[in-house]
Amino acid sequence: MQNSYPLWKNALILLAFLVAIIYALPNLYGEDPSVQVSSNRATPLAQPKADEIQNLVKSLNAPVKDFEFKDGHVLVRFTNTDDQLKTADLLRDKMGSDYTVALNLAPTTPGWLRALGADAMYLGLDLRGGVHFLLEVDMDAAAKQAEERYNDDLRLALRGANLRYQSVAKDNGFIKIKLKTADEKPQLLALLNKDFHSLEVTEPEAADEVWLKISERELKETSKNAVAQNMTTLRNRVNELGVAEPVIQQQGENRIMVQLPGVQDTTRAKEILGTTATLEYRLVDVEHDVQKAVEGHPPVGSRLYYEKNGQPILLNRQIIVTGDQIVDASSGIDQDGRPAVFISLNGVGAAKMGKLTQANVGKPMAVVFIEYKVETKVVNGEKIRHKEKVEKVISVATIQGVFSKRFQTTGLDSPQEARNLSLLLRAGALAAPVDIVEERTVGPSLGQDNIDKGFLSFVVGFVLVVLFMAVYYRLFGLIANFALAFNVVIVVAILSMLQATLTLPGIAGIILTVGMSVDANVLIFERVKEEIRNGNSPAASIFIGYEKAFATILDSHVTNLVVAVVLFAFGTGSVKGFAVTLIIGILSSMFTAITGTRMVINWIYGDRRVEKLSI
Known part of the structure; x- marks a missing residue:
């Protein structure tokens, strides 16, 4: 039979419609x-x-x-x-x-829909609002981190050049190097001129000392790079949160504005965006007495840390790898059932880790977790924000063999902590700590009046198309209207399943697909009418109309789909939102306008002998 679908095909189409209705329903609540x-x-x-x-x-x-x-x-x-x-x-x-x-x-959303995984789609800031954060980058911390890096690099360079020194210490904005003997000062100056020419060199009265300072130009460049790096990291973290069409912009020299449209879990967003967390891997110093370090006399090449249980531990100042050398991180459970983070390093980090573990098999290595916490205290009626750098040793393990690129870190308190840490490491470490100085839930940016007009334009356009199709194509037009309504339902359902963010440009994309969906049915119905004028039977006209119009419909939809994909690939913000709804609408209109309408027409007419079609 030409005008009939097998039972399985009818069942599959009806199942698709049922699923679309279920997953579109949450948007009514x-x-x-x-x-x-x-x-x-x-x-x-x-x-x-x-x-x-x-x-x-x-x-x-x-x-x-x-x-x-x-x-x-x-x-x-x-x-x-x-x-x-x-x-x-x-x-x-x-x-x-x-x-x-x-x-x-x-x-x-009712519980039975949530049990099926059905959630409402997100609405953008111009429709429902969202969360607005204003983050301030701690420029002082960025400068201190730069000093810390230079401090460690200078120690390594001095050892590599066999220059004997008494101390390398930060003091009042300077990095002061005190040599064992003044005779090696010319060799030190040559080394600094070769490898550390960006540092400003000052020679004090003491013949065995050299003072170094980071230039103002480099500090400004460091601060600028810290803001740029933080913006990149925040974008990565927002992507991990699954937020569509975020707004991340720099404000002034040291502030970053982050707007997250349609965010449901603001607590998690605040936690992920504001947390400065990273890891450092260091060897444990087993040669010196920990108690002397606790009493205030740590050895030159080591630092005093504390484990989770409060026990003091000495770690080498030399850092093996840091969080910025981590290219991937995932959470899971290790072979002993403990929460763990599985880490992959880049080429530089893998080479350093492989070289160090090869030379230190059987020795303990520690993992240091570092984060910055901000606490607001009320002093004399005024709120004062206090920043604190928290460093704790979360794991100490003996190096059992040589490893480099991929390994695991344990010692975490819970699977949730492992998931959060892996997310932060995967997204990248912040170049400098950030402080959330402003947080608010913002309303629709275009105002309720614009929202009502946008919805009204959709309703008016939809109703006019429905009336035209019903009057001009009669029963066939009513069937097309049925498919048109389900096309909108399918688009909403897919957006909901993808947890995409709908904005006003997205609504424009849906309205455009309404016209495209009807256009496909117009091509089919006009071809059916043409076949009837040529003397074919109603059943044959229906069959030929759908078969012959398919190639034309496919060509027009494919060209539109190509344009929509290009818009999505190269567009940003609202353009990308428009492209998403357009792509989904094009694909769903092909399904509803061709398959959906034909199923209903098959039910009504099939291959029955009728003298006239209501078209």
Whole structure:
């Protein structure tokens, strides 16, 4: 039979429509203004703390819509933003720095849809708003890090040139080198002129000393590069969060604006964006007495650290590899069932690690976790932000064999800590610490009036197309309208499954696909009418109309698809959002306009003998 689909094909088309309806449904439900409370420590919130937070919220007498405790964090839903903001301010004052209190917009999707993995698509800042962060780059820390690098590099260079020295130390913006004897000073100056010509050299009265200082020009360049590197790292971290169409821009000399449209979990966004975390691998100094270092007399080539259990440990000042030499990191479980991060190094890092492990088999190596924490304290009624660099040894293990490019790091407290650390290492370490100086949830940037107009334009365009098709093509037009509606449902469902961000340009792409979908049906229906005028039977006209129009429809859709792909590849921001909806709309319109309408027409007409078609 020409005009009939086999049972399996009908079932497959209906299943596709059913799945589209299910995954588009969450977009009909709204969102609740909420406050989310999470722990800043490795261990998540426990039930007693959740009960304490609930009692604290109840003491405000705010109308709470719902109170949820799940996955180690508390989510309090409200009916309006005034109660949300009031509660958030109270919790920030009461909870302290060990907890993160963030504003949130929690979806009201029913549980049975969430169980199927159906979530609403994100809306951009111009439709629903999102999260706005203003980050300040710590330029002083960037300068200190540069001094630290030069300090270590100078020690290595002096040892490599066999120059004996008493000390290499940072003091008041200078790196002061004190030699064993003044006779080696000319050799030192030659070395500095050759390998460290960017440093400004000062010769004090002492004949055996040389003072070095980083030039103002290099400091400015270091600060500039730190901001640029931080922007790149933040983009990588935003990509890891799965946010579409983020806005990351530099403001002034040392500030970066980050806007995350449609973000649901603002707590995680704040944690990932603001955290400065990296790793350092160092050999353990087993030759010197740790107790003397604790008493304030560490050996020249070592530094005193503390393990998680509070035990002191001496580590070599020489760093084997750092976080910026890590090219990939993934979390998992090691052979002993402990959370671990599996790390891959670049060529330079792999060569250094391979050389060191080959020469130190049987010796212990430590992993140092480094992060910067910002704590706000109230002193004399004024809020003062205190920055602290936290360094802790998370793992000490004996080098059992030679390894270089890929290895694992253990000693983490939980799988969640392993996941967060792997994300940060994979995205790249921040070149300098950042401080979140401003955080807010922003409303639609174009205003509610523009949003209403955008939605109204879609409704008016859709209704006009529906009326034209129903009047001009009668029953066939109604079938095309059915396919048109499902085309929109499929586009929304796919955007929801991809958790893409819909913006006003995206809506424009959907409106454009509405016209393209109808255009395909117009080509088919006109070909059917032409075959009827040529004297063919209604059944044969339907079959020939669909078969002959397919090549033309395919050509037009492929050319449009090529343009949409080019827009996506080379466009940015709103252009990319328009291209995404256009690509999805083109593919779905091919399915609904050809396969969907033909299935319904087959049901109505099939190969029955009818004298006239309602077209």
